[in-house]
Amino acid sequence: MATEEAGIRCVLSKIVSSGEGGPGHLGRWDGHPLVHPSLAIAVPEDAPGAVIKRTADLCAEAGAVLQIHVNEHLASVERSLKSVGRRPVEYLHHLGALGPQTLGAHATLLTPSEMRLLADSGAAISYNPVASAWKGNGVAHATLLAAMGVRFGMGTDGTRGDGFRLVDAGETAQRLAYGMASGDSSCGAGRMWLEHATAHSADAVGLGKVTGEITVGKAADFLVVHLDVPELTPSYDLRWELVRLAQRDQIAAVVVGGRLRLWHGRPPDWDAPALVSRAARLGPEVVRRAGLHRVEPA
Numbered sequence: 001m002a003t004e005e006a007g008i009r010c011v012l013s014k015i016v017s018s019g020e021g022g023p024g025h026l027g028r029w030d031g032h033p034l035v036h037p038s039l040a041i042a043v044p045e046d047a048p049g050a051v052i053k054r055t056a057d058l059c060a061e062a063g064a065v066l067q068i069h070v071n072e073h074l075a076s077v078e079r080s081l082k083s084v085g086r087r088p089v090e091y092l093h094h095l096g097a098l099g100p101q102t103l104g105a106h107a108t109l110l111t112p113s114e115m116r117l118l119a120d121s122g123a124a125i126s127y128n129p130v131a132s133a134w135k136g137n138g139v140a141h142a143t144l145l146a147a148m149g150v151r152f153g154m155g156t157d158g159t160r161g162d163g164f165r166l167v168d169a170g171e172t173a174q175r176l177a178y179g180m181a182s183g184d185s186s187c188g189a190g191r192m193w194l195e196h197a198t199a200h201s202a203d204a205v206g207l208g209k210v211t212g213e214i215t216v217g218k219a220a221d222f223l224v225v226h227l228d229v230p231e232l233t234p235s236y237d238l239r240w241e242l243v244r245l246a247q248r249d250q251i252a253a254v255v256v257g258g259r260l261r262l263w264h265g266r267p268p269d270w271d272a273p274a275l276v277s278r279a280a281r282l283g284p285e286v287v288r289r290a291g292l293h294r295v296e297p298a
Contacts, residue, residue, distance in 0.1 A: 003035055005270060007261040009221060011205045013040040013067050019051040026062045033257060036207060038103075040067040043076060045083050049095050056097035065103045065124075065206040068092070071114070072106035073137040089114040098123050103204055105157060106131065107145075108138035115141075118150045124204035126155030127196070129173035130166065134159055139177035142170065143188050146196070153201030154193075164246045167197045171243055190239030220258035226250045 003010040012035050014025040022039050029037040039055050041047045047055075052068075059066040070088040071077055080088045089110065092098040100122035107125045110118075118125065125145060132139045145152050160166050171193050179187040202212025211221045227235070231245045254262035266272055 001035075006267065007034070007256050007259060009034050009036070009207075009211065009219075009256055011036045011038050011065065011207065013038040013065075015040045015042060016055055017041050017047040017051065019047070019054065022055055022058050026058070026064055030062075036064075036205075036210075037062075038065040038067055038206065043069045043079075044088050044091050045079055049084075049091075052092070052097045053095045056092075056095075056099065056101060059101040060099060063206065064101065066097070066101050067103045067105065070104035070107050071109045073108070073135070077109055087111070087114060089117055092123075093117045093121065100124075101206070103206075105155060106136065106140065108132055108136050108140045110141070115145065115148055115150060118145070119148045122151065124151035124153065126157075126204065127152050127170060128155045128157045128159070129170040130159040131155075131157040132173060133169075139173045141178055142174050142196075143178060143184070143192075146188065146192060151200065151204055152196060153204030154197045155201075162248050163197065164242070164248055167193050167243050170197075190237060190241070190243045193243045194239055219256075221256050223251050224253040224255070226252055 003012070012029060014021055014037070016022045016025075016039050025039065026037045029035045039059055041052060041055060044052060056066050058064075069076065070092065077087055080086060080091055084091050086094055089098065089104065089107070090113075092102065092104075098117060098121040102121070102123040103126060104118075104123060105126045106128055107118075117123075125140065127140045127142045127145075128136075129139060140152075142152060154163075154166055154170055156166060160169065171187060175184075175187045178184070199208070199212040202208050202210070209218075211219045214220075214222055225242075225246065227238070227250075229250060232238070232241050235241060249265075251262070252264060253260060260268055262268075
C-alpha cells in the first residue's frame, strides 16, 4: 500500500458506525511495523449506543484508539441534546465509552464538567486550531486542558499538513481566543507546544510507547532541521522560535523507523514528481464528481 511504499507511520482508521468490520480491521494490521489500526465513529449520533460501547471496549482490548468527533460546533452539541438528552462528551461517559482508548476530535465547546470527565477518564483530544478557524464555533481551550491533565495532541481534520505551520496556528489561536483576554503573555510557551506536537500527539493516537521522542526503546522516527538560518540567528529561545518561525523548508531529512524517507523534500527511493503529476491529472475530475460548490465573494 501507499503508506508502506512511502515509509510513513500511519494510524489507519476504519469507520464502523454499523457495528461491523472492526475486529477484521484490527486483526489485519496487528503487528505491522508502520500501519497501526484504529476504529472510528464519525459522531456519537451516527451509531447506536450499544455499538459505541462495544467499539470502545474492542479498542481498549486491542490497545487501539477509538476516534470520534465531539463537541465540535453548536450543531453537534444541539443534535446530541435533542437525540440523547446529553452533550457528546457526557453521552460517551454515560455509555462507558470514555476512556484512555478514546480520541475525541475538536472538543471546542466543553463545559467545565466535561473537561473534568476527560481528565478523570484519561481520554485524549485532538486540538485542531485551523479547523476551528475554517468551520468551528470555538477554539479548544488547550492551555486549560493541559493544566487539568487532559491528554491532547495537535490535529488537522484535513486542514493543514505542514507541522510547523500547524503548531504556529495552535499557539496563535490559543493566544487570540484565551491568552489576550486573561493577560497570559506566554500561552504555554514554546516547550508546551513542541511537546504536544511530538510526544503528546503520539500518546493521543495510541503510539506513546512506539514513537514521539528520541529515547532508548522507541522507534527511530525524527526530523533533521537546519537551524543556521537568518530568522533563528541569533537564537534566544529555540523552542519558541521553532514554534513561531521555523518552516518546513528547513527540514533536511525525515527518518522513520531508522530509514531515510525524505532528503531535502524528495524521497530517495520513489518518484515524487510522478505522484504529483498524477494527482494534478486526477484531482480536477475527483472534485468535479464530488459536486462541490465554492462559496466566496465574486
